[in-house]
Amino acid sequence: MNPRNRNILIAAIVVIVVVVAGIIGVTSHKKSSANSKTVNIGIMTSTKQDDAIWKVVSKTAKDKYGITLKFTHFTDYTQPNKALQNGSIDLDAFQHYAFLNEWNQANKTDLVSIGDTMISPIHIYSSKYKDVKDIPDNATVAVPNDASNESRALYVLKSAGLIKLDVSGDALATPKDVTENPKHLVIKELDAAQTARALDSVAASVVNFNYATAAKLPENQSIYAEPINKDSAQWINLIAAKKSEKNNKIYKEVVKAYETAATKKAIKEQYPTGGELPAWGLKLK
Structure with a gap:
């Protein structure tokens, strides 16, 4: 074979090998990415x-x-x-x-x-009373002030028999939806992180689990636990x-x-x- 033609053939083979190797590398990378x-x-x-x-x-x-x-x-x-x-x-x-x-x-x-x-489940806590039935007339109860957690707290007060609510459809409950409040409780809206700290100044407080944990509230201060029922979804x-x-x-x-x-x-x-x-x-x- 003519030396010139041989060199051309060798060069062509090298190019093909490089291209094939590149394709294999790209394919391998794509496969690796897909599996990652x-x-x-x-x-x-x-x-x-x-x-x-x-x-x-x-x-x-x-x-x-x-x-x-x-x-x-x-x-x-x-x-x-x-x-x-x-x-x-x-x-x-x-x-x-x-x-x-x-x-x-x-x-x-x-x-x-x-x-x-x-x-x-969230709880009603009190440092003053042992049972929700002991909460006196005109007492103040703290609840979280953000819309979803306030609604949840009101449902807990409802479940505990302290208030009654009338809420339309999937709407969140607000204090305006309280239809019966036989003890004339004052509902005090606080930042959720403050509800545990307010226990010394209110009769009871509805506290989310994470904030109760952070505040290290003792279990014996829980006077009512949120039930798991149709309201819980x-x-x-x-x-x-x-x-x-x-x-x-x-x-x-x-x-x-x-x-x-x-x-x-x-x-x-x-x-x-x-x-x-x-x-x-x-x-x-």
């Missing part, structure tokens, strides 16, 4: 109990579905949904249905629930996604990794007194 399943979940800065529960969920997600869970922590309830909406995170898990519905209406967003997590915590991603296969697998017997066991181990309860599959009456 990492989901970033926005949660509130958590307790060691919550961390232990998410550790169990993360193990299930990795072992059964090949999904790596990463977490972005927030300290302000207004931040996770913003991060979800702008794509900074893939999912969030911090809110209940009432909060999500209120958020969507106020911010013109369409975030949706793709699965349930836990429900945290709106207080179930959830995993949220953008509406456009509600059928995302990987995100559905994250929900499956959460809603397991292993997670249920972890919740019960971490919250033996029922501060948090598994919420998926609850039968509400």
